[in-house]
Amino acid sequence: MKHIILVLSIAVMSTVCMAQSSTGDLLRQKGKLKEAIEAYKKDFDTSSKDWKNIYNLACAYALTFQKDSAFHYLAIALKSDTSLWALADPDLFALTDDIRWQKVESEQLQRYQEKEGNLEQPQYALGLLRLISKDQALDYYIDQAKDHFMKQGHAPQWYYPLGAYKQEISKNNYEKMKSLINQHGWPKYSTVGKLAADAPLLIINHHKSNDVRKEFLSKIKNNCFEGEGSCIEYAKIQDRILVNDNKLQLYGMQFRYNNKRNLEPFLIKDPEYVDHRRKAIELEPLKLYLKRRINYEWDVKQKNK
Numbered sequence: 001m002k003h004i005i006l007v008l009s010i011a012v013m014s015t016v017c018m019a020q021s022s023t024g025d026l027l028r029q030k031g032k033l034k035e036a037i038e039a040y041k042k043d044f045d046t047s048s049k050d051w052k053n054i055y056n057l058a059c060a061y062a063l064t065f066q067k068d069s070a071f072h073y074l075a076i077a078l079k080s081d082t083s084l085w086a087l088a089d090p091d092l093f094a095l096t097d098d099i100r101w102q103k104v105e106s107e108q109l110q111r112y113q114e115k116e117g118n119l120e121q122p123q124y125a126l127g128l129l130r131l132i133s134k135d136q137a138l139d140y141y142i143d144q145a146k147d148h149f150m151k152q153g154h155a156p157q158w159y160y161p162l163g164a165y166k167q168e169i170s171k172n173n174y175e176k177m178k179s180l181i182n183q184h185g186w187p188k189y190s191t192v193g194k195l196a197a198d199a200p201l202l203i204i205n206h207h208k209s210n211d212v213r214k215e216f217l218s219k220i221k222n223n224c225f226e227g228e229g230s231c232i233e234y235a236k237i238q239d240r241i242l243v244n245d246n247k248l249q250l251y252g253m254q255f256r257y258n259n260k261r262n263l264e265p266f267l268i269k270d271p272e273y274v275d276h277r278r279k280a281i282e283l284e285p286l287k288l289y290l291k292r293r294i295n296y297e298w299d300v301k302q303k304n305k
């Protein structure tokens with residue numbers, strides 16, 4: 001069970017297409033994709049055509065590999081979206097090997113730059129966004145395995161080939177990441193945008209080797225403090241290094257299952273000062289983070305140095 005615990009506890013961007021709120025969202029979260037599609041279509045037929053609902057419908061179709069329907073509704077939804085999230089969204093990964101995806105990338109990049117200004121390295125940004133999508137391509141299905149484990153106490157049989165395939169994806173993504181960095185340099189918020197610049201951090205965090213994380217830690221930390229990279233991803237990578245070395249974590253970002261099959265944070269160094277450390281890199285109090293992420297009640301009274 002160690003493998004599934006590791007994969008599920010370090011997922012950093014396993015975000016479904018949009019925040020859950022509608023009937024369709026809740027059904028998709030439970031793994032009921034056919035019913036979710038029906039609910040989204042009902043909303044599409046009877047509502048004011050909210051673009052987020054249409055986007056989530058496209059995601060549900062993509063997750064079931066119904067590509068034609070996914071592209072149809074995605075094109076409608078993205079006319080109202082100027083972000084780059086769709087290009088990194090793992091729920092849409094099934095569409096990325098289709099020739100139609102190139103048009104989606106081109107048009108969405110244009111919408112983004114028209115609103116936010118031109119990126120210094122737009123093609124580099126697209127390459128990094130592809131890495132994010134691929135890095136988390138199986139997370140929806142692995143989340144279903146997590147729910148099964150929490151209810152049944154064991155992983156479903158179909159988890160194991162997914163887990164093995166995810167490791168292979170991580171290995172290939174790491175090599176592609178190194179190639180892109182060698183060609184374009186280390187990505188920064190100011191050159192490729194915030195979403196794309198975080199791609200190497202996700203891949204490094206998911207790599208099986210702790211030595212890889214240690215190799216890049218100083219650069220990741222510097223980018224955090226310079227405002228050119230994610231501090232929350234730096235904290236996750238720092239804590240994972242410590243946990244894998246059987247040391248106490250600093251920020252409370254790594255989790256494990258307890259004997260009741262509920263997630264809890266690994267032990268934290270000087271836990272009464274954890275919020276002091278988190279505040280120094282502009283992270284929210286641990287109590288709020290743990291409640292939101294894993295529904296865990298953190299009740300250690302905090303002190304200031």
